[in-house]
Amino acid sequence: MGKIEKEQYRSELAKRQQMIKDASLPVVVVLEGWGASGKGSVIGSIIKYMDPRFFKVYNMDAKSEEEMRRPFLYRHAARLPKIGQFAIFDGGWMDEATKSYLGKEISAKQYEGRVESIRCFERQLRDNGYLVIKFFLDIDKKTQKERLDALRNNKNTSWRVSKEDLWQNKNYDKFKKVYREYIKATDTPACPWHEIKSTDKDDVERFIASTIISSIDSAINEKWVPEIPENRFEMNESQPLSTITLEDKVLTDEEYRAKLKKLQKELGKLHNKLYEKKIPLIIAYEGWDAAGKGGNIKRIASALDPRGYEVFPIASPTPDEKQRHFLWRFYNRLPKTGHIAIFDRTWYGRVMVERLEGYCSENDWQRAYNEMNEFERDLTDWGAIVIKFWVQIDNATQLERFTLRQNTPEKQWKITDEDWRNREKWDLYEGAINEMIAKTNTKAAPWFILESNDKKYARIKALETVIAEIKKRL
Amino acid sequence: MGKIEKEQYRSELAKRQQMIKDASLPVVVVLEGWGASGKGSVIGSIIKYMDPRFFKVYNMDAKSEEEMRRPFLYRHAARLPKIGQFAIFDGGWMDEATKSYLGKEISAKQYEGRVESIRCFERQLRDNGYLVIKFFLDIDKKTQKERLDALRNNKNTSWRVSKEDLWQNKNYDKFKKVYREYIKATDTPACPWHEIKSTDKDDVERFIASTIISSIDSAINEKWVPEIPENRFEMNESQPLSTITLEDKVLTDEEYRAKLKKLQKELGKLHNKLYEKKIPLIIAYEGWDAAGKGGNIKRIASALDPRGYEVFPIASPTPDEKQRHFLWRFYNRLPKTGHIAIFDRTWYGRVMVERLEGYCSENDWQRAYNEMNEFERDLTDWGAIVIKFWVQIDNATQLERFTLRQNTPEKQWKITDEDWRNREKWDLYEGAINEMIAKTNTKAAPWFILESNDKKYARIKALETVIAEIKKRL
Numbered sequence: 001m002g003k004i005e006k007e008q009y010r011s012e013l014a015k016r017q018q019m020i021k022d023a024s025l026p027v028v029v030v031l032e033g034w035g036a037s038g039k040g041s042v043i044g045s046i047i048k049y050m051d052p053r054f055f056k057v058y059n060m061d062a063k064s065e066e067e068m069r070r071p072f073l074y075r076h077a078a079r080l081p082k083i084g085q086f087a088i089f090d091g092g093w094m095d096e097a098t099k100s101y102l103g104k105e106i107s108a109k110q111y112e113g114r115v116e117s118i119r120c121f122e123r124q125l126r127d128n129g130y131l132v133i134k135f136f137l138d139i140d141k142k143t144q145k146e147r148l149d150a151l152r153n154n155k156n157t158s159w160r161v162s163k164e165d166l167w168q169n170k171n172y173d174k175f176k177k178v179y180r181e182y183i184k185a186t187d188t189p190a191c192p193w194h195e196i197k198s199t200d201k202d203d204v205e206r207f208i209a210s211t212i213i214s215s216i217d218s219a220i221n222e223k224w225v226p227e228i229p230e231n232r233f234e235m236n237e238s239q240p241l242s243t244i245t246l247e248d249k250v251l252t253d254e255e256y257r258a259k260l261k262k263l264q265k266e267l268g269k270l271h272n273k274l275y276e277k278k279i280p281l282i283i284a285y286e287g288w289d290a291a292g293k294g295g296n297i298k299r300i301a302s303a304l305d306p307r308g309y310e311v312f313p314i315a316s317p318t319p320d321e322k323q324r325h326f327l328w329r330f331y332n333r334l335p336k337t338g339h340i341a342i343f344d345r346t347w348y349g350r351v352m353v354e355r356l357e358g359y360c361s362e363n364d365w366q367r368a369y370n371e372m373n374e375f376e377r378d379l380t381d382w383g384a385i386v387i388k389f390w391v392q393i394d395n396a397t398q399l400e401r402f403t404l405r406q407n408t409p410e411k412q413w414k415i416t417d418e419d420w421r422n423r424e425k426w427d428l429y430e431g432a433i434n435e436m437i438a439k440t441n442t443k444a445a446p447w448f449i450l451e452s453n454d455k456k457y458a459r460i461k462a463l464e465t466v467i468a469e470i471k472k473r474l
Numbered sequence: 475m476g477k478i479e480k481e482q483y484r485s486e487l488a489k490r491q492q493m494i495k496d497a498s499l500p501v502v503v504v505l506e507g508w509g510a511s512g513k514g515s516v517i518g519s520i521i522k523y524m525d526p527r528f529f530k531v532y533n534m535d536a537k538s539e540e541e542m543r544r545p546f547l548y549r550h551a552a553r554l555p556k557i558g559q560f561a562i563f564d565g566g567w568m569d570e571a572t573k574s575y576l577g578k579e580i581s582a583k584q585y586e587g588r589v590e591s592i593r594c595f596e597r598q599l600r601d602n603g604y605l606v607i608k609f610f611l612d613i614d615k616k617t618q619k620e621r622l623d624a625l626r627n628n629k630n631t632s633w634r635v636s637k638e639d640l641w642q643n644k645n646y647d648k649f650k651k652v653y654r655e656y657i658k659a660t661d662t663p664a665c666p667w668h669e670i671k672s673t674d675k676d677d678v679e680r681f682i683a684s685t686i687i688s689s690i691d692s693a694i695n696e697k698w699v700p701e702i703p704e705n706r707f708e709m710n711e712s713q714p715l716s717t718i719t720l721e722d723k724v725l726t727d728e729e730y731r732a733k734l735k736k737l738q739k740e741l742g743k744l745h746n747k748l749y750e751k752k753i754p755l756i757i758a759y760e761g762w763d764a765a766g767k768g769g770n771i772k773r774i775a776s777a778l779d780p781r782g783y784e785v786f787p788i789a790s791p792t793p794d795e796k797q798r799h800f801l802w803r804f805y806n807r808l809p810k811t812g813h814i815a816i817f818d819r820t821w822y823g824r825v826m827v828e829r830l831e832g833y834c835s836e837n838d839w840q841r842a843y844n845e846m847n848e849f850e851r852d853l854t855d856w857g858a859i860v861i862k863f864w865v866q867i868d869n870a871t872q873l874e875r876f877t878l879r880q881n882t883p884e885k886q887w888k889i890t891d892e893d894w895r896n897r898e899k900w901d902l903y904e905g906a907i908n909e910m911i912a913k914t915n916t917k918a919a920p921w922f923i924l925e926s927n928d929k930k931y932a933r934i935k936a937l938e939t940v941i942a943e944i945k946k947r948l
Contacts, residue, residue, distance in 0.1 A: 005756075018884070018887075040779075040781065043777065043780055043781075044780055047776070047780055048776050049772075049776070050815070051768065051772060052766065052771060052772060052775035052776070052783075052785040053771070053785045053786075053818055054787075055782055057780035058780035058781075061478065062546045064538065064539050064540050065538050065539050065540075066538055066540060088780070090781060183871055185623055222846070233898040294525065294527065297527070298523075298525060298526060301526035302521070302522050302523070305514075305518065306531035306562070307514065307517075307531055307532070307564060309526075309532040310530065311526040312527075313527040313528075318792060318793065318794065320792060321794065344527055347766070424702075432888060446887055
């Protein structure tokens with residue numbers, strides 16, 4: 001490729017930066033391929049004229065300790081770009097999944113699960129407005145060997161050859177088979193593969209630059225319409241909120257105090273066990289305003305070792321969070337292995353407040369049931385225990401508590417005009433909640449109802465549920 | 475301490491949570507002390523009634539890899555609470571500094587530097603509105619030995635005894651001497667020490683709870699008035715902007731192209747050296763609107779390996795950032811060792827836009843010169859190269875570029891009403907900039923002027939400066 005052609009491609013790419021900004025399109029470029037196939041140098045070349053303030057390049061080689069204690073896709077999801085920006089991955093989830101499998105870190109069955117997770121992840125990205133452009137840089141065994149030898153024989157470059165590269169070359173055929181199968185399994189309309197023989201540097205650059213340019217142009221011009229997938233998850237039965245009885249779910253003060261003490265002690269011990277066995281626990285709280293979530297969480301938290309858990313109050317997303325996949329901010333709040341994360345409101349906001357207030361499109365919230373089921377499956381596949389609580393009260397009890405808050409000076413901060421406005425939409429919310437529970441009550445991450453007209457009853461039931469779910473796992 | 479007294483303390487503490495929220499007071503509680511002095515259990519106890527959504531407990535024992543590649547105070551600074559919230563540190567910067575010194579990871583001179591950094595850090599916290607409550611839990615050698623033995627002899631607790639604990643007990647007298655000196659050196663009016671003999675658990679809890687309560691009450695009732703410190707840094711000479719000549723700082727296209735190519739190649743090689751030697755580089759850009767910062771940064775960045783640098787465009791702080799120390803968001807954007815961070819606008823916003831628009835108090839920006847000098851000293855002490863650029867143009871050139879932007883459709887996004895408004899305040903800004911450069915032109919982290927009426931000249935000078943500063947270090 002001539003110098004002029006190169007200049008042209010580079011400035012066309014730079015123009016695309018402004019175009020994706022104007023179109024609010026986030027773009028993820030993933031370069032996968034063999035060791036020594038020239039991924040790094042082609043990246044260095046294509047970004048030459050791009051504005052470095054609006055793209056980031058990530059080398060995904062080595063996992064940090066922190067990342068090793070998080071689910072497989074976490075470190076990729078955490079690096080998703082904002083709308084209008086580029087993220088370029090030098091090696092991505094394909095590299096990671098295939099290496100873990102061929103290096104025998106994970107079983108064939110786990111590998112299969114990861115490939116399925118990746119398919120879902122990529123579809124979710126496309127459906128949520130990302131353009132994902134995947135490249136595979138191919139070289140044959142002999143070429144790889146020659147390049148690795150050349151790098152090793154030069155003292156300035158020998159450090160760039162890793163043990164893994166040599167191991168890959170030695171097992172070239174095994175890798176090739178797995179690569180072929182992987183590419184076949186993940187070549188989807190949402191995120192198709194672009195493959196190139198990486199023998200001539202200029203060819204590769206031309207191919208990659210022109211593919212990025214044309215992919216961006218079509219993404220801007222042709223609207224992607226996501227499908228609403230069928231449910232593919234094994235579900236538990238669920239019952240409409242209106243059929244839940246609340247009056248009979250009460251405890252006396254004495255019963256409450258005696259049980260609380262005993263259960264908190266037990267939970268404290270189990271927390272140590274989770275820590276030892278490195279099992280992460282995620283507790284998600286949703287419920288009516290004034291249902292008693294805060295006090296309920298407190299009773300769980302105060303039983304735990306404070307160094308091993310975190311409580312996340314979830315409010316409306318920040319500007320940075322709004323500009324990314326709606327699950328991004330939850331990926332960034334996952335616990336480490338052996339730790340506990342408690343969410344005071346959760347990702348289910350998508351199908352309640354965001355749905356009812358029109359903060360997302362109908363297609364968005366319709367899709368979200370499946371997206372959240374997939375998200376939770378990734379968590380349980382990782383080894384996490386996921387417990388979802390719906391804290392239930394009836395309409396009259398809410399009114400009583402709202403009124404009490406309004407009339408008690410030190411509780412007034414807890415009640416806002418918005419709470420009253422939401423209350424007017426009780427029936428709409430009830431419909432949405434029934435649908436939410438029915439569609440996300442998976443066997444792997446089921447909902448538990450906490451009857452909370454009597455807060456004491458709900459607290460004890462929460463403790464008992466958490467204890468039972470932990471014990472099931474140990 | 476009786477059960478009732480305990481209940482009282484705990485609920486008083488819980489009340490303080492609401493009080494600090496109302497007063498927008500962020501509170502940092504640091505528990506330092508001997509291994510096995512009971513820090514963990516007293517924390518578990520005092521937080522019993524606190525709302526877990528509004529405090530966090532951090533166990534600062536083990537550093538992650540990521541943290542090891544960042545400056546000493548980074549991981550503590552990164553965990554600073556928002557206004558109205560508690561952060562509780564189980565072991566803090568005292569523990570870390572003294573252990574590094576006694577473990578011979580750092581020299582006596584480096585240790586001295588760290589103690590000085592800590593004094594500055596704590597003063598800055600208090601001056602920036604934090605309440606820092608430091609406790610030291612003291613036990614004698616014999617008691618420590620007995621407790622460690624008891625823990626080791628129980629199979630459920632033996633894992634809690636680390637090699638470091640045993641080493642500390644063996645070298646008890648050495649530790650004691652260093653602890654005493656450290657406490658003396660850091661016992662300041664801004665952040666006084668609270669020491670307690672940790673023999674009786676109830677005593678310790680009573681002491682800690684009541685100290686936290688009374689410290690919060692006085693912080694709420696008595697306004698802390700920060701002093702404006704004298705300059706204690708070695709400075710370079712600096713010249714007022716009006717005396718800088720711009721007309722003669724020009725390059726022909728041919729000169730520019732030839733130099734650009736050569737210098738970028740050289741910088742690319744030096745980047746590899748920095749990486750090998752694990753030297754971090756921080757380049758800070760400030761300058762007039764339309765001075766050409768973006769294009770200048772691009773010429774630096776495109777010479778670098780994209781996997782080893784990041785460019786941070788700095789806009790106004792997000793809500794989360796606004797609720798913390800003004801340097802917090804920059805602590806969180808520091809490069810790892812061997813990496814490069816380029817800031818497009820910086821912490822100096824404090825003494826320019828924040829000063830002139832009244833976003834902070836006069837005391838705040840007056841203090842900030844010293845606070846930023848201290849921040850940069852921590853960076854250079856850590857081993858970083860810090861380069862600060864002022865990109866200079868004259869008033870007429872700015873008008874010309876603004877007008878061009880206004881009249882060129884594809885450049886209009888670059889110009890806003892705010893730019894025009896700022897332009898009206900040129901003289902005020904010039905005064906503030908002159909003061910800024912004069913007061914922060916330290917020998918360790920000096921300012922460099924980039925004369926940018928001719929952007930080509932400025933780009934070449936930036937490349938030459940970065941190259942020269944790197945070479946000085948290598």
